[in-house]
Amino acid sequence: MNPRQDIQLEQDRVSLLYHRLDTVRERTEKALAAEQARGEAGGTRQARVEREVAAGEHIRRLAQLNAVERGLCFGRIDLGRMDESGETLYIGRIGLRNDDHETVLVDWRAPAARPFYAATPSAPAGLVRRRHLRTRGRTVIGVDDEVFDLTRMSDGDRNALVGEAALLAALQRGRTGRMGDVVATIQTEQDRVIRSGLHGTLVVQGGPGTGKTVAALHRAAYLLYTYRDTLQRRGVLVVGPNAIFSCYIEQVLPSLGETDVVLSSVGELFPGVAATHVDTPNVALIKGDLRMAEAMASAVADRQRVPDGDLEIELDALTLVVPHAVCVKARKRAARHLHNVGRKLFALDLLRALARDEARQLDAPDDKEDLEYARKVLWQEPVVRAAIDALWPALTPYQLVAELFADRQRLAAAGLSEALLRPADAPWTVDDVPLLDEAAELLGQEPQSRAQRLAAQRARQEEELYAREVLTITGQDDIEAAAFADWHNDRGPDGTTASRAAADRGWIYGHVIVDEAQELSAMAWRMVMRRVPTRSMTVVGDLGQTGSPAGARSWGEMLDGYVEWREERLTVNYRTPKEIMDVAADVLREVAPDQEPPRSVRHGEPPHAIQATPSTLPGVLANLVATPGDGRIAVITTDARYAEVAALLPEAVTLDPLDSPVALLTVTRSKGLEFDEVVVVAPEEMAGRELYVAITRATRRLTVVHEGELPAMLRGLLGESN
Numbered sequence: 001m002n003p004r005q006d007i008q009l010e011q012d013r014v015s016l017l018y019h020r021l022d023t024v025r026e027r028t029e030k031a032l033a034a035e036q037a038r039g040e041a042g043g044t045r046q047a048r049v050e051r052e053v054a055a056g057e058h059i060r061r062l063a064q065l066n067a068v069e070r071g072l073c074f075g076r077i078d079l080g081r082m083d084e085s086g087e088t089l090y091i092g093r094i095g096l097r098n099d100d101h102e103t104v105l106v107d108w109r110a111p112a113a114r115p116f117y118a119a120t121p122s123a124p125a126g127l128v129r130r131r132h133l134r135t136r137g138r139t140v141i142g143v144d145d146e147v148f149d150l151t152r153m154s155d156g157d158r159n160a161l162v163g164e165a166a167l168l169a170a171l172q173r174g175r176t177g178r179m180g181d182v183v184a185t186i187q188t189e190q191d192r193v194i195r196s197g198l199h200g201t202l203v204v205q206g207g208p209g210t211g212k213t214v215a216a217l218h219r220a221a222y223l224l225y226t227y228r229d230t231l232q233r234r235g236v237l238v239v240g241p242n243a244i245f246s247c248y249i250e251q252v253l254p255s256l257g258e259t260d261v262v263l264s265s266v267g268e269l270f271p272g273v274a275a276t277h278v279d280t281p282n283v284a285l286i287k288g289d290l291r292m293a294e295a296m297a298s299a300v301a302d303r304q305r306v307p308d309g310d311l312e313i314e315l316d317a318l319t320l321v322v323p324h325a326v327c328v329k330a331r332k333r334a335a336r337h338l339h340n341v342g343r344k345l346f347a348l349d350l351l352r353a354l355a356r357d358e359a360r361q362l363d364a365p366d367d368k369e370d371l372e373y374a375r376k377v378l379w380q381e382p383v384v385r386a387a388i389d390a391l392w393p394a395l396t397p398y399q400l401v402a403e404l405f406a407d408r409q410r411l412a413a414a415g416l417s418e419a420l421l422r423p424a425d426a427p428w429t430v431d432d433v434p435l436l437d438e439a440a441e442l443l444g445q446e447p448q449s450r451a452q453r454l455a456a457q458r459a460r461q462e463e464e465l466y467a468r469e470v471l472t473i474t475g476q477d478d479i480e481a482a483a484f485a486d487w488h489n490d491r492g493p494d495g496t497t498a499s500r501a502a503a504d505r506g507w508i509y510g511h512v513i514v515d516e517a518q519e520l521s522a523m524a525w526r527m528v529m530r531r532v533p534t535r536s537m538t539v540v541g542d543l544g545q546t547g548s549p550a551g552a553r554s555w556g557e558m559l560d561g562y563v564e565w566r567e568e569r570l571t572v573n574y575r576t577p578k579e580i581m582d583v584a585a586d587v588l589r590e591v592a593p594d595q596e597p598p599r600s601v602r603h604g605e606p607p608h609a610i611q612a613t614p615s616t617l618p619g620v621l622a623n624l625v626a627t628p629g630d631g632r633i634a635v636i637t638t639d640a641r642y643a644e645v646a647a648l649l650p651e652a653v654t655l656d657p658l659d660s661p662v663a664l665l666t667v668t669r670s671k672g673l674e675f676d677e678v679v680v681v682a683p684e685e686m687a688g689r690e691l692y693v694a695i696t697r698a699t700r701r702l703t704v705v706h707e708g709e710l711p712a713m714l715r716g717l718l719g720e721s722n
């Protein structure tokens with residue numbers, strides 16, 4: 001068959017598949033409309049539940065069917081023999097069956113699709129041919145074949161790229177500013193990561209551009225497909241380095257038909273806080289250290305005091321007294337509980353003692369009921385409440401942390417350095433967030449007003465009543481109403497699993513993916529682990545890129561205390577051209593000699609350095625960003641140089657670096673991102689690891705602009721003066 005005939009053949013098949021997609025979509029739309037029409041007719045509560053669940057399923061299915069329009073079918077595998085007797089499967093973003101229930105398109109995540117990704121010339125996994133279909137809209141514009149003919153195998157074939165032509169075509173495209181899915185060109189080593197089982201913790205270590213992020217996101221889609229029952233209810237959390245990064249990756253999962261995933265960063269993991277400020281390296285180091293957990297416990301203990309002597313409270317004409325020993329005993333009893341629970345016990349003991357003393361001074365009889373009443377009256381007295389608050393206040397995590405860092409004595413009592421001192425109203429930093437989480441654990445439930453408590457109780461009772469009615473009507477009396485209420489709550493239309501999970505600090509996820517995981521401090525890991533007691537996690541990162549002083553130098557250092565983990569390595573760089581990676585490899589050798597640089601699959605222009613002076617710098621930069629190119633440019637510099645470069649390139653200062661043709665970023669903000677062209681300013685002022693991150697962001701061109709001496713690590717660059 002000649003290429004044109006091949007394309008025509010595949011076009012017929014692809015048209016058939018789109019036709020099928022349209023049919024399924026129409027049927028689902030009709031079913032949804034019918035469900036909604038039934039809703040308008042009212043009905044019992046049971047009917048309402050059933051309608052809500054059915055409509056929810058249709059809506060989810062429709063979203064998925066709409067998401068797969070682009071590139072519905074991208075591959076074909078021929079198994080067995082090359083003649084007509086072999087089996088042929090078409091691989092796509094979604095599985096489709098015809099009216100006879102025969103599979104016409106295999107979901108890329110299904111076991112049957114595995115050989116499409118796993119086959120290599122030396123281990124063809126039963127394939128005789130793998131074909132990549134290139135499509136534009138619904139039209140097939142090309143096919144790329146790999147024929148696995150063992151008789152023709154040569155040594156050069158060992159480790160071939162999967163669908164090399166399709167992969168290289170995908171890599172040549174200009175960056176859109178958003179990460180896209182790569183279902184059509186997943187490589188074998190990435191496929192191993194994606195399909196690794198749900199159980200336990202998988203660490204994926206790989207150099208820049210090796211597809212760690214993209215593989216982790218495809219893994220999320222794979223896990224949601226394969227373990228839907230387990231994961232849909234509990235949800236999947238993806239933790240990235242910052243909000244820009246979340247924006248950068250947010251389209252990948254929806255394009256794969258998955259929307260029930262929470263994207264967050266460490267600074268956002270405590271609901272109600274969205275921290276973006278960062279501490280100085282010294283402070284970040286202290287806050288990220290595991291010893292901070294003990295310090296926080298001491299800080300809480302410091303808020304549970306007793307007076308030096310007896311407690312004396314002037315009330316009306318009396319001086320009520322609680323002996324020191326009684327105060328100490330009350331504290332000992334209460335301190336066995338979380339702080340806010342303990343406060344109630346402490347207050348109760350003190351109020352009892354005060355009521356007894358009051359009765360004694362007034363010569364009142366020692367009557368239990370009277371004492372109980374007196375205790376309640378005393379609790380309403382502002383002076384009594386103030387005295388108890390001063391000894392053992394009800395605390396929110398915000399109060400505990402803000403008041404700790406604003407007070408020299410409290411810092412000292414917790415065994416902490418004065419370097420942490422700051423005003424009480426200082427903005428939250430990313431490294432405060434794990435401390436807020438720690439505080440929430442130590443304090444227990446936040447003090448709620450009586451009205452809030454009653455409202456929550458009432459809402460819960462109503463839910464259970466409703467659940468009981470539904471269960472009776474449906475004859476499912478054997479299910480506990482409370483469990484049903486939970487279940488209904490989990491799947492109800494009032495919010496997706498993802499939105500409810502994101503708002504709930506105590507939410508336990510089915511799986512957690514941590515990206516740029518090398519940046520998390522030991523305290524941040526403690527917080528993440530609380531979200532996933534099963535330790536079903538995917539941890540992706542690069543120890544060669546660790547920038548945070550509190551980040552990981554080895555994976556064991558961070559994870560050994562929690563879980564036995566397994567590791568996969570990614571070794572091929574799909575982003576950075578070889579010419580740039582050769583220079584980066586010199587940097588890596590200096591900063592992390594134990595890490596192997598990844599092997600680049602693409603080629604580009606040799607990177608070069610420009611020597612500037614303070615007076616030539618504005619012209620050099622203006623020139624570099626003005627050069628017409630068809631891609632997006634990032635100018636990356638240090639925190640210290642940011643303001644100066646921003647003044648020279650005001651058009652590059654943007655809140656939206658992903659959509660801007662030229663964006664100015666600090667190294668930290670450029671983590672995980674990529675651009676067609678990168679200009680690195682002041683490399684001589686960057687730490688080695690920062691330099692490694694900055695120069696590996698480019699997909700095509702890299703220019704390094706220095707005023708001082710070019711760092712020796714960058715000796716591989718071609719230089720020029722300006």
Ligand SMILES: Nc1ncnc2c1ncn2[C@@H]1O[C@H](COP(=O)(O)OP(=O)(O)OP(=O)(O)O)[C@@H](O)[C@H]1O
Pocket residue numbers: 167170171179180182185186187190206207208209210211212213214215542574575671672673674696
């Ligand atoms: N199999 C693939 N097919 C096509 N493109 C790919 C493939 N794997 C990775 N890429 C592309 O390579 C680029 C780098 O991928 P990604 O950002 O996931 O790498 P990373 O390992 O997370 O990098 P870094 O550590 O620098 O953040 C992305 O543009 C991604 O789409």
